[in-house]
Amino acid sequence: MHELSLAENILQLIEDAAQQQHFTQVEAVWLEIGQLACVEHESLRFFFNSVKKDTIAQEAKLEIITITGQGICDRCHQTIAVNSYDMACPRCGGYAVTITQGEEMRMNALEVK
Amino acid sequence: MCTTCGCGLSQIRINNKPMRIQRQSHQSLTYRPLRPSPAQNHEPIKDPASNPLKAKNPGRRDHQTSETRMIKIERDILAENNRYATQNRHYFSAHRIFALNLLSSPGSGKTTLLVQTIQMLRNLYPIAVIEGDQQTDHDATRIRATGAPAVQINTGKGCHLDAAMIDRALQQMHIENNSVLFIENVGNLVCPASFDLGEAHKVIILSVTEGEDKPLKYPDMFQAADLLLLNKCDLLPHLTFDTGLAIEYAHRINPSLPVIQISATHGSGMTAWLEWIEACRRATAGALRQ
Ligand SMILES: Nc1nc2c(ncn2[C@@H]2O[C@H](COP(=O)(O)OP(=O)(O)OP(=O)(O)O)[C@@H](O)[C@H]2O)c(=O)[nH]1
Ligand SMILES: [Mg+2]
Numbered sequence: 001m002h003e004l005s006l007a008e009n010i011l012q013l014i015e016d017a018a019q020q021q022h023f024t025q026v027e028a029v030w031l032e033i034g035q036l037a038c039v040e041h042e043s044l045r046f047f048f049n050s051v052k053k054d055t056i057a058q059e060a061k062l063e064i065i066t067i068t069g070q071g072i073c074d075r076c077h078q079t080i081a082v083n084s085y086d087m088a089c090p091r092c093g094g095y096a097v098t099i100t101q102g103e104e105m106r107m108n109a110l111e112v113k
Numbered sequence: 114m115c116t117t118c119g120c121g122l123s124q125i126r127i128n129n130k131p132m133r134i135q136r137q138s139h140q141s142l143t144y145r146p147l148r149p150s151p152a153q154n155h156e157p158i159k160d161p162a163s164n165p166l167k168a169k170n171p172g173r174r175d176h177q178t179s180e181t182r183m184i185k186i187e188r189d190i191l192a193e194n195n196r197y198a199t200q201n202r203h204y205f206s207a208h209r210i211f212a213l214n215l216l217s218s219p220g221s222g223k224t225t226l227l228v229q230t231i232q233m234l235r236n237l238y239p240i241a242v243i244e245g246d247q248q249t250d251h252d253a254t255r256i257r258a259t260g261a262p263a264v265q266i267n268t269g270k271g272c273h274l275d276a277a278m279i280d281r282a283l284q285q286m287h288i289e290n291n292s293v294l295f296i297e298n299v300g301n302l303v304c305p306a307s308f309d310l311g312e313a314h315k316v317i318i319l320s321v322t323e324g325e326d327k328p329l330k331y332p333d334m335f336q337a338a339d340l341l342l343l344n345k346c347d348l349l350p351h352l353t354f355d356t357g358l359a360i361e362y363a364h365r366i367n368p369s370l371p372v373i374q375i376s377a378t379h380g381s382g383m384t385a386w387l388e389w390i391e392a393c394r395r396a397t398a399g400a401l402r403q
């Protein structure tokens with residue numbers, strides 16, 4: 001995944017919110033990142049730290065909440081934990097799984113001053 | 114992953130002209146700016162007890178001091194890209210343009226395939242091409258030699274196309290109604306999968322010289338694709354590549370992924386590829402009419 005682009009997009013969302021909510025400093029940024037979203041958290045932190053310099057978010061910490069992967073097996077219709085796309089259903093061995101959770105990349109909230 | 118990418122806006126060029134910044138210039142920004150997004154309601158969370166984050170992370174809010182407040186955002190991190198993608202999609206449907214996003218690692222044969230495809234399709238539909246590469250306009254030049262219009266996007270250090278770049282490229286092209294538009298993404302098996310450009314379908318091209326295990330190593334791309342073209346099949350007699358195994362791996366990631374074996378240089382499999390284009394073009398047009 002492209003963590004630099006993500007860091008830039010996060011900053012854009014923060015600046016959009018700042019215009020409407022009139023805050024001048026961001027203390028923390030709360031993200032929800034799915035396990036299947038293929039985001040390297042350390043790489044995202046690295047790029048966020050570099051893009052936030054001299055912006056309203058220069059003091060901001062990233063708080064990342066990992067959302068575990070989940071899906072429904074197309075064959076046996078059981079809800080299963082999915083930690084990678086090549087995983088077979090542990091109950092029936094089928095590879096066709098409809099992902100229901102774990103692909104998200106969301107900004108949930110900001111802690112601001 | 115991607116530590117080499119540095120999509121600074123100043124580096125992005127379309128037909129060798131710098132891509133202009135559209136953001137209103139009331140702020141100085143040090144990151145790649147895009148257009149401001151339409152107003153969103155950022156609802157302030159007044160009562161800290163109603164903060165869903167607090168419930169999820171008990172005890173983790175200790176550093177929240179009395180002067181700070183929580184603001185709920187609830188937006189997709191790629192919301193801005195997706196907004197442009199939706200805008201591009203509206204443009205395509207208004208002009209009945211069928212857009213395909215071609216993804217692969219460098220050198221798997223995307224441009225060779227496009228040149229062959231254009232030669233076989235050009236009496237059937239108008240065709241246009243958007244080429245994405247970090248540097249050079251070699252690929253756009255190869256496409257223009259066929260007579261089809263092509264715009265070259267150079268992403269500089271950036272390793273994928275995004276929907277805003279396509280928006281800007283579309284503003285510089287005249288694409289006839291009812292065209293087939295091919296977008297050749299930057300050669301990269303990782304990032305381009307995550308960036309919706311507004312296309313009807315993503316097509317992944319894997320060449321037989323790359324090894325059978327690529328679907329397992331780069332699952333996101335195979336998960337996102339609607340068609341797999343297995344290219345350079347003319348080379349199979351010289352390789353130990355196990356076609357069945359490659360397809361089995363691809364189907365582990367994406368069980369319903371159709372696979373067409375082709376040789377862009379020898380022409381084998383091209384008819385099946387053109388039939389897939391025609392069937393999907395009709396299906397997309399039909400879905401629009403409803
Ligand atoms: N043998 C064989 N060679 C092919 C085939 N298709 C492409 N090639 C060769 O593969 C090389 C790369 O082809 P390109 O079409 O430039 O590949 P590309 O995916 O556009 O490359 P980038 O845009 O640089 O990522 C060229 O030397 C082509 O001649 C094929 O079907 N068989
Ligand atoms: Mg090419």
Ligand SMILES: [Zn+2]
Binds near residue numbers: 074076077078093
């Ligand atoms: Zn099952």
Ligand SMILES: [Zn+2]
Binds near residue numbers: 001002115
């Ligand atoms: Zn990247």
